[in-house]
Amino acid sequence: MSNLLEIKNLSYSRNLHSILENFNLEIPQGQIVGLLGANGAGKTTVMRLIAGSFLYRRGTISVQNSQTVAERKSKVSFTEQASHLEMNAPLSKIGDFYNEIYEDFNLTNFKQLLAELGLKIDQKLNQLSKGNYRKFVIAVTLARNVDLYLLDEPFDGIDSMSRKKIIASIISWKPDSATILVSDHHVADIANLLDSVVVIKNKKVIAKEAANTIREELGQDIETYYESYYGEENDD
Amino acid sequence: MKFDDKVPIYYQIKQYIYQEILINHFQPGTKIPPVRQLAIDLTVNVNTIQRALSELIDEEILISKRGKGNFVTTDLQILNQLKENIVEEKLEIMYTQLKNLQISSDEMVQYLSDYIKKREENDHE
Incomplete structure (x- = not known):
């Protein structure tokens, strides 16, 4: 299996x-990988x-062999890209914008995706609850068709029913060849979902292992x- | 489905499918749900389902038909063997635990048949 993501000496x-510092990471295509670490x-x-x-100035990052920022951006869908939006707009308008x-x-x-997650297209962004906002972010992120999805703490501060719905969307909407990197500090939430985990500490990847292993x-x-x-030091 | 996080998930999915076959939820010759549907139902990754299914295909318990899906074998010999294996696995655990308590083989048989009687009486009440 070829590596979809390669970070060298970053x-x-x-x-x-x-x-x-000298951060190295390789992730094969098609996997769901947990990126774990303290806040x-x-x-x-x-x-x-x-x-x-x-x-960044030192090191290389390549996504599907693309190293330039412009090329990488076209291959990556990141939950954070769904922030900084016009808050008063209905979800339909935000969809058109994207x-x-x-x-x-x-x-x-x-x-x-919105329908599956139980959101209505005419709801306004600034009227969504925290859980519904997270669902919206997942819908926007997964609605792009890319090689790599970056989901940053997608379950942070939401109830278990919303979490289950989001997890179901991730499973049903992930294209087989796509790769997902998902961060979380409550690992148990996503343990069933992961092919492998990467642990970050002290500016480096200190461990990387397949879930089965x-x-x-x-x-x-x-x-x-x-x-x-x-x-015990990381009790947040 | 609730998983034990200390045991590989693909292994637990195999056990789940064995059970569905033994209790005839998945009948011989019928198609089992598609990979993604199983993934959603069991809340696990598609790769994990694929790993479990490919081992079941290697074991010839499932037959993969290209473009059509995965079917439960109609080979009764294989299905009987499966049942025997699973029963044996359960017995093995019980046997080991009782042996560790220094229960003799004769006692073990006696305890088991007493227990079955007791259980049947209780279940009837």
């Missing part, structure tokens, strides 16, 4: 503060760098595996 700092470990930063929202700016956006899929060879559940790298 170093990134902001305001003289080093966030990633502040750099999960969102890694996603922003992959998506081209942050620029349809204008992204060639790979599928308006029909977007509407179907963790269970079969280490005899651990994913949460225990993750916590073995963090211990």
